[in-house]
Amino acid sequence: MNAPLKNTPLNISRRTFIKAGALVVGGLVIAFTIPHAKRFLMPGSVAETAPDAAKLPAPNAFLRIGTDNTITVMLAHSEMGQSIWTTLPMLIAEELDADWSKIKVEHASAAPEYVHTAYGLQITGGSSTTWSEFDRYRQAGALTRALLISAAAEKLGASADSLKTENGYVISGDNKISYGDLAEAAAKLETPKTITLKEPKDWKIIGKATKRLDGPEKINGTAIFGQDIQFDGLMTAMVARSPVIGGTVKTFDATAAKQIKGVRQVVQVSTGVAVIADNYWAAKTGREALKVDWNLGENASLDSKALLAEYKKLAATTGLIAAKAGDNKSAMAKTNQFVEAEYALPYLAHAPMEPLNCSVKIEKDICEIWTGTQMQGTDQLAAAKILGLKPEQVKIHTVFLGGGFGRRANPQADFVSEAVQVAKAAGVPVKTVWSREDDVKGGYYRPMFVHKAKIALDTNGMPSAWEHVAVGQSIMLGTPFEAFQIKDGVDATSVEGTADSPYLKNIPNYQISLHTAKTKIPVLWWRSVGHSHTAFVMESLIDELAHTAKKDPLEYRRALLKDHPRHLAALNLAAEKADWNKPLAKGVFRGIAVHESFGSFVAQIAEVSVNEGEVKVHRMVSAIDCGLAVNPDSLKAQMESSVSFGLGAAMQSEITFKDGMVEQSNFHDYQVMRMGNMPKVEVYIVQSTEKMGGVGEPGLPPVAPAVTNAIFAATGKRIRTLPIGNQLA
Amino acid sequence: MITLNINGKEQQLDVPDDMPILWALRDVAHLTGTKFGCGMAQCGACTVHLDGQAIRSCITPISAAAGKNITTIEDMQNDKVGQAVQAAWGEIDVVQCGYCQSGQIMSATALLTTNKKPTDADIDAAMSGNICRCGTYPRIRAAIHNAASKLA
Ligand code: FES
Ligand code: FES
Numbered sequence: 040m041n042a043p044l045k046n047t048p049l050n051i052s053r054r055t056f057i058k059a060g061a062l063v064v065g066g067l068v069i070a071f072t073i074p075h076a077k078r079f080l081m082p083g084s085v086a087e088t089a090p091d092a093a094k095l096p097a098p099n100a101f102l103r104i105g106t107d108n109t110i111t112v113m114l115a116h117s118e119m120g121q122s123i124w125t126t127l128p129m130l131i132a133e134e135l136d137a138d139w140s141k142i143k144v145e146h147a148s149a150a151p152e153y154v155h156t157a158y159g160l161q162i163t164g165g166s167s168t169t170w171s172e173f174d175r176y177r178q179a180g181a182l183t184r185a186l187l188i189s190a191a192a193e194k195l196g197a198s199a200d201s202l203k204t205e206n207g208y209v210i211s212g213d214n215k216i217s218y219g220d221l222a223e224a225a226a227k228l229e230t231p232k233t234i235t236l237k238e239p240k241d242w243k244i245i246g247k248a249t250k251r252l253d254g255p256e257k258i259n260g261t262a263i264f265g266q267d268i269q270f271d272g273l274m275t276a277m278v279a280r281s282p283v284i285g286g287t288v289k290t291f292d293a294t295a296a297k298q299i300k301g302v303r304q305v306v307q308v309s310t311g312v313a314v315i316a317d318n319y320w321a322a323k324t325g326r327e328a329l330k331v332d333w334n335l336g337e338n339a340s341l342d343s344k345a346l347l348a349e350y351k352k353l354a355a356t357t358g359l360i361a362a363k364a365g366d367n368k369s370a371m372a373k374t375n376q377f378v379e380a381e382y383a384l385p386y387l388a389h390a391p392m393e394p395l396n397c398s399v400k401i402e403k404d405i406c407e408i409w410t411g412t413q414m415q416g417t418d419q420l421a422a423a424k425i426l427g428l429k430p431e432q433v434k435i436h437t438v439f440l441g442g443g444f445g446r447r448a449n450p451q452a453d454f455v456s457e458a459v460q461v462a463k464a465a466g467v468p469v470k471t472v473w474s475r476e477d478d479v480k481g482g483y484y485r486p487m488f489v490h491k492a493k494i495a496l497d498t499n500g501m502p503s504a505w506e507h508v509a510v511g512q513s514i515m516l517g518t519p520f521e522a523f524q525i526k527d528g529v530d531a532t533s534v535e536g537t538a539d540s541p542y543l544k545n546i547p548n549y550q551i552s553l554h555t556a557k558t559k560i561p562v563l564w565w566r567s568v569g570h571s572h573t574a575f576v577m578e579s580l581i582d583e584l585a586h587t588a589k590k591d592p593l594e595y596r597r598a599l600l601k602d603h604p605r606h607l608a609a610l611n612l613a614a615e616k617a618d619w620n621k622p623l624a625k626g627v628f629r630g631i632a633v634h635e636s637f638g639s640f641v642a643q644i645a646e647v648s649v650n651e652g653e654v655k656v657h658r659m660v661s662a663i664d665c666g667l668a669v670n671p672d673s674l675k676a677q678m679e680s681s682v683s684f685g686l687g688a689a690m691q692s693e694i695t696f697k698d699g700m701v702e703q704s705n706f707h708d709y710q711v712m713r714m715g716n717m718p719k720v721e722v723y724i725v726q727s728t729e730k731m732g733g734v735g736e737p738g739l740p741p742v743a744p745a746v747t748n749a750i751f752a753a754t755g756k757r758i759r760t761l762p763i764g765n766q767l768a
Numbered sequence: 769m770i771t772l773n774i775n776g777k778e779q780q781l782d783v784p785d786d787m788p789i790l791w792a793l794r795d796v797a798h799l800t801g802t803k804f805g806c807g808m809a810q811c812g813a814c815t816v817h818l819d820g821q822a823i824r825s826c827i828t829p830i831s832a833a834a835g836k837n838i839t840t841i842e843d844m845q846n847d848k849v850g851q852a853v854q855a856a857w858g859e860i861d862v863v864q865c866g867y868c869q870s871g872q873i874m875s876a877t878a879l880l881t882t883n884k885k886p887t888d889a890d891i892d893a894a895m896s897g898n899i900c901r902c903g904t905y906p907r908i909r910a911a912i913h914n915a916a917s918k919l920a
Contacts, residue, residue, distance in 0.1 A: 120865030120902045250861050257866030258857045260801020260841035264867060267800035275795070300784065318795035319804070320787045392805055392813065392867040392901040441803070441867030442901045475806040672861060676907070680864060683903020706810035706899060715892040717905035 108219035115153035119440035122673035134180030138207030149415035160416030166733020248672035283699035365548030370504035393441020397458035411440030413448035421452035450518035485565030500588025536573030574740030578632035613662035630749025632741035638732025647749035652768035666731035681738030687712030689743035812898030822878035864902035
């Protein structure tokens, strides 16, 4: 990303911006793409196959001004709760001097214009939307404003310099013309050569807490999610999938299923057998009546307990080196004070509130897809491949996502591919709907990990050598990101937060190594990716070191992080707001953790009591340095959300396997955070002009260790295995 | 054919007796504001009112609604308590992905209809059946207190 706080004039080349005003009637449309040079390109992606974006027709755009003064902002990313439905329009409205009440928002379709500015395919993830669009969306606003001013200058016979803009109008003395009245004329003008962005001191919208634009429709029930797609002829399909990971259909008998009223067809697809019916209830009842004989395949004896034991054995040996300095062996020989510990974290399901679903309608040379997806890029390619169409013949209509957390960004396009196969086989439009059981059992989990560490302390109690082995599956292996993310056999996302830990920078000797387990369990990024396990391990270990050295955990961290001002800023703000040095009510104890992820730095302080083995988290004090906070209130909401998601998982969530099958099925046995367990959350934002980072995920990693460190303070028991469950009983 | 009263309107639906109210509402009456989250009374996304009482529509067969009034999120704007709850939700900016929120609002409205001034413990008890994967719990709590003060 460019430094956000400078307002150097930007050169606008034809390659960068395409003004597509001529293509629409009655308004101005701004579309633009970015040069490919600085992007990672996904092989075969739309962006790659269409290298000269300037020559493309621009059916899509970033912003559209209607003659009725509405300003429609098109989102290159998906709204899944993180509030980009509001944040991205704020960027445009700021530079455009738009009337906020006239803003409308739409999800863009899948098209080259909307390729991620850093990742090179259309995706929402990595807590990247706001920083990666900070320039592009502001530029779209500024460019549009420049065109509107030129149009007004022509109309009034005035010089552009004499005009100003405010609240949806170009103003000349006592005269004002609305943007809507200028839109058509502006659409006919040449794109200006340069534009200048506002100085931060002139911002009226950026940095101000702004109410969500999608609030009203999500409060009155009219917001449309994938589940809510309905049109004439659309059938509901439920797929019977192998109970064992990777199993395939041997034979099936649909006689009984077809007798269920409302069941229309039963078809086989690569993932199983689909029952197609008039509605969900008929499809579900039909699926229950269906008899399928499965080839259970090679995973039929897979057992996560046995797997964990295997991981623990592996953890005793050195893996592939991810980071190394000095000489651990001789350093360890020089001391006799060590911390040695083994940590384990389970498989986790994303379990977004809205079960997966995807509606597909196939016509001769066009396929339309309605779904809540985080990754239109791969979904479009996958659908095109199945149908023998070109990517641009697949139209993706993104609707609101009822949560994503990574599950709806699947490099294999699993739920979209399956729906396309079902629609193709059935020859009618279908909506595949997953039940909650399908979602919990149907794969793509945060991988289980084991970490083993041996750390030597010097005479001052500071770490002098750090030996660390991690064991777990790679989420990148076998995906289009493999070449990009796996170097010398080490998946960067398996060791993010360990290999690049700031703590190591002041330790003369260290070695971080990784064993990538070859288990067949489908794994995927889960909110905060590798940091979801590495932060727990690192921040617990630091706490173990501090206690072994008989030092205050906050002071110990301050000493180790003295050259890391952004970590310190978050740490110090949280400590100040939590009154770290003041005693708490009797029976309540504090724990602290700090971690950087996705470019942001977050400290969490947990206040916890343990009574008869029951853990109660009373309060979480969170502090974040994410650089500029574009919408401070949605930032706070994301931090609250991270506490809920991270704490729920740390306390209770776990996916286990027996005989190749997932043992959990629904929210009664895959427990998540509920109202009664939710602590009070206070969020504080470091006033920062540093580089922008993300906010959707960085709050999460330090939650679990802050809580388990507080449990240690309360009970003297170190939680080294998640979930906490009833380990204290 | 079953005759139902949905949001104050009589409607005839051709559905089997054992079809849960949720699917009759969503797939047959095309009222999609009520959501499916778990299908086994674990998440509260499907909460509607049956004669004013909050129920989980995913496990309640449509036959149980015969002769009773079903009220859904689509009708909360016509309910005095529902209005206050929705206004509070807007004021506090509760929602994130939004998928659980119809159910949250239906549960909160039922709570405030019988309990004018719920304590935090009352809120825990009444709302713990409604999961929000986005973790809007602190704002839901604040919004319920806010609505209660508006209704007082
Ligand atoms: S869908 Fe009814 S409680 Fe979850
Ligand atoms: S707002 Fe997303 S599940 Fe509640």
